[in-house]
Amino acid sequence: MQKGAIRVQTENIFPIIKKFLYSDHEIFIRELVSNAVDATQKLRTLASVGEFKGELGNIDIEVKLDKEKKTLTIADHGIGMTAEEVDKYINQVAFSGAEEFLKKYKGQSDGANIIGHFGLGFYSSFMVSDKVEIFSKSHKEGVPAVRWECDGSPEYEMEATEKAERGTDIVMHVNAESEEFLDEHRIRTILEKFCKFLPVPIKFEGQQINNTTPAWTKKPSELTTEDYQNFYKELYPFAEAPLFWIHLNVDYPFNLTGILYFPKISKSYEIQKDKINLYSNQVYVTDEVKDIVPEFLMLLHGVIDSPDIPLNVSRSYLQGDPNVKKINAHITKKVADKLDEMFRNDRKGFEEKWESIGLFVKYGMMTDDKFLEKANKFLLLEEIGADKFHTLEEYRTEAAALQTNKEQKLVILYATNPVQQDSYVKAARNKGYKVVKMETLVDAAFINNMEAKWENVQFTRVDADIADNLIDKDEKAESVLTQEEEGKLKDLFGQQIAQPNIKVELKGLSADAQPVIVTRPEFMRRMKDMAA
């Protein structure tokens, strides 16, 4: 038997691991299963380059609970470790085995598939254990198996042992405070969270937990519409079918795969954030994808997988990371290109989805100038009463002759509530004006924002007095009332309303509209909207 002290660079690292390394203790399962997956992938790589000539056989990873012995075991049939390797990779904490492996096998088909991001992964087992044992048998022929044991102090024991199968068993003797990890239900939930899409079969209580080849890891050409829809169901079993999706697939200058789904959004839609899951080589990392995904796309659903996103680092660091910035810009570009393609190839379908898409497009135009540039071509303005959608250019072409103000700006007339503002809309339409719908939550901000960004465009609400002036530009209103009646009516309304910023006028609107109009200057209205 060999005894020794674990050589660590920082003295007594265990208390630090226990307290600070991971605030979520459940993460140790991710770390140990990831190591088991790595070990299996390494063996596959060795087999594919002819360095391992034996039978791969059963490569399943098994998670086992023993309530009596109070142990949780993760067993793999991967590459295994010799005593020397345990000494090197486990005892010399600071030494990253994955790094060395990568150096040696760089450029090989699977070499890049090693999860090397998690730092002190193995030692996270001590967060929940009084004692951890390793039983390992290397894939190398004729090498004796090894048993290693450590109780969380820097001292360990190591000896030769008997083990029938190739691979590694990590046996955790779960401590009193962590007995939750001896509960089947708890373990299953954690496995489903972190391991659902790992590339090696993971078994727990005889059942396989994971889908080893989730849709995003396949080529878009291999997938049918149904495959994408089924994968969405796998992610969100209770959600309504998605509207459409974007398959991300980049390998240079950074590695990124994933599928982003656009949910159907209606007026009653309950906003659901944090529906995009971040993976690293199929290991679940987090659902906090701020900075990685542009803010205006945070409502999308789906998966992104990138080994190039630094993990376990602070949020502020992530913000400044060049890969993260590039990934963010790439996602924006992909979404803009997809929308543009949909608009050009199937305008009708695009218009039908506009209620859902419009929200993203408008928010994106306000917050991202690169997106704005592209979206200017496919932003739609829905004309009330005409069952028609216009792009900005189309609206300009059709409306500019009548709807240009004194400063030669195009005036976009809009209604925020087409039902309440119906008589104004009708009056405007009778004059040949085009009134568009601006009734969603984002529209007030969108209007202010676009007036600043679009040259030569002014928005005017259909019931504002500016709109009214525009409407009456060259016509005299005809009234059904005598002058005396008009005067009385005006006084009556004026007294009833008695507010300095409200103006009462009598106008001939259309025959089916009411004869009195109460308007508020556009300026006053916006002040109020902004204060609200």
Ligand code: ADP
């Ligand atoms: P990392 O995975 O980032 O290298 P870990 O602390 O998780 O760091 O693991 C340290 C090393 O221990 C690994 O790189 C690997 O060489 C070795 N190791 C851990 N678990 C296993 C396992 N199940 N099979 C083979 N080797 C393992």
Ligand code: MG
């Ligand atoms: Mg690891």
